[in-house]
Amino acid sequence: MSLSVPERIMACPRFQRLAATRSRFAWTLAALVLALYYGYMLLVAFAPQVLGARLAEGGTTTWGVPVGAAIIVFSWLMTGLYIRRANVEFDALTDAVLEEHAR
C-alpha cells in the first residue's frame, strides 16, 4: 500500500524536526509573553506598591509606566523575533520538505 503525500510528509524526519522546533519556539514565546503579562497582573493585584514606587527620588513618574510600556514593546519585539526565524529557517525547511514530497 502506498502512502499518501501527507502521510509521507508526516513520516519524514526533516518535517518532524521542523514541526517540533517551530512549535517549541512558538510555545516558548507565547508562554514568555503570557507569563510576563500575568506576572505583571499579579504584581498589580498583590503588590501594587512596587509599580507605584517613584522612578526617581522626588519625581512623579512611577515604575509602572516604563514597566507597562515595556510589556507592550517587548511582546511586539517577540513577534518580530518569531518572524525573523520563521522567514529564514522555517520557510526554508518547509520548502525543502514540500520539494521532496509534494512536487
Next chain:
Amino acid sequence: MSRLHGLAVAALAALAPVAHAAGEAPKAPVNVTAIAMFLVFVAITMGITYWAASRTRSAKDFYTAGGGITGFQNGLAIAGDYMSAATLLGLSGMVFARGYDGFIYAIGFFVGWPVIMFLMAERLRNLGKYTFADIASYRLQQTPIRTLAALGTLAVVAFYLIVQMVGAGKLIQLLFGLDYWIAVVLVGSIMVVYVTFGGMLATTWVQIIKAVLLLAAGTFMLVMAMSRFGWSFEALAQQASAVHRMGDALLAPGALLADPVSAISLSLGLVFGLAGLPHIMMRFFTVTNAREARKSVFYANGFIGYFFLVVCTLGLCAVVIVGTDARFLGADGKLLGGENMAAMHLAKAVGGDLFLGFISAVAFATILAVVAGLALAGASAVSHDLYACVIKRGQADERAEMRVSRLATVAIGLVAIVLGILFENQNIAFMTALTFGVAASSNFPVLLLSMYWKGLTTRGALVGGLTGLLSAVVFVVLGPTVWVKVLGHAAPLFPYDQPALFSMPLAFAVIMLVSKLDDSRQAGDEQARFTEQYVRAQTGLGAEAASAH
C-alpha cells in the same frame, strides 16, 4: 466590590465608549466642519467601493478580496479593526479619570495579539478558506460543526454590533448634532453599501484608510499636546498629579484589581476572546500565504501597540490641558459630555474647531469600518457556512451563494439598525462581556483544539462548544450587571460580570471529556484525518492560493 464594579463597567465602556457619556449630555448644535469632513470620507470610500465592486466577481473575491492582500495592507486593516472609536475615546477617558488603571486595561487589550501570532496566524491561513468554520469543521462533520460555528459567529457579531451601533448613535448625536436614530440608520445603510457591493476588498480599504487617519490624528494630537510639556513625560506626570483629584496616586495601580478574580476573568476574556472574534479571524484568509499572515500580525501589533501608548499618554495630557480648562467643564466641575469625551476636548484644545471636526469625522469613519467588518463576518457565516455548506451540502452554485451573502448583509444591516434603536437607552456595558465571553468560551476552544488536538471529535466539539456559548451567556445574565441592574433583582446569582474564567475552562473540559468518551467509528475516522490537517497547517500543502487578478 461596588467600587470595582463601577470600574469594571467603566472599563467595559471602553469598548462602548459613548453609550454612558451621552445620556448626560445635551444634543450638540449641528457641527458643519465635522459633517463636511465626514462627507469627504464617505465620498472617497464610496469611490473605492465602486472600484472594488468591479473586481468582486467570485465568492472568493467577496469573502477574502481574492486572497491577494499584502501583509502590510492586512496589518493596517487588522489594526483598523481593532482600533475602534472606543479605544481612542474609551481608553483616553479611562486614563483621564483613573490614571494608571486605564493603562493596565490597555495592556490587557494588547497581549492577545502576540499569542495569536505564535499559535494561530499561520495555521489559520494554511487551513482556512472563507470562515473560521472551515478550520473547525476541517476533519469533523460539516453540518453540526458549521452550525455551531455560525451560531458562535452570529452571537458575537450581534452582541458587538449592538455595542457599536449604540456607541455610534450616541457619539454622532454628540459630535455632529444629528438625531440618534438618523445616526443609526446612516451607519447601518452606509455599511450595507460597502459590504454588499464591495465585499472584502472595499471593507479592507475602508479599514486601511481609517487606520491611517486614526494613527495620523493621534500622532498629531500627541505632538501638539506634548509640546506644552517640553516633551518631558516627567513634567506631564507632575502637572497631572498636581491637578488630578487622585493626586500622587494617579500613576499607581488603583482599584482595578481590588478583586483579583474579576480582573483575571476580564483579562482571560480579552486575551483569548480576541482569538475567537470571527471578523478578526477572517482577515487572515485575505493574504497570499502564511508568510504574509505572519507579517500582517507583526505590522498590526506594531500599530496597535503604538496607538495604545499614544492614547494613554493623551489621556494624561487631557488631565492637565482639558481638566483645568473651564471651557470643557460643566457647572458641577465635571467634564462636558462625560469622561469619554476627554480626547475630543483635547483635540479642540490643541487643534481648534477644524481639528475637532477632523477627529469627529475620523471617529465616525472608524465606527463605519468596524461595523462593516462585523457585517461581512456575519454574512459569511450565513451564506458560506449555513447556506452553502449546511443547507446545500457543499453543492451550492457560486452565484447563488453570493446572492445569499448580499441578502444576509442587508438583513444584518436592518437588524443592526433595529437593535441599535431598541437598545438606545439600555445599559449595554454587558454586551462587551458577552462578545468576548462567547468568543473566548465557544469559538476559541473549538478552533484551538481542532488545530492542536488530534483527539477532538464532532461530538466533543459540539457539546463543549455549546456548553461554552451557553455558560458564557448564562453567567453574564445571572451576573451583577444584568441580573441586578437591568432586571432589577436584589442580588446576583453569579457574583462576577466577566464569565471567561469559568466558562472557558468549562468549555475546554467538556470538549475534551466528551471527545475522550466518544468511541464511535466516526470519531476514529475524524482522528485519523488529523495527519492531513496537521501537515497542511504546518506546510501549507494544498492551502488556498490567491486568485489572479
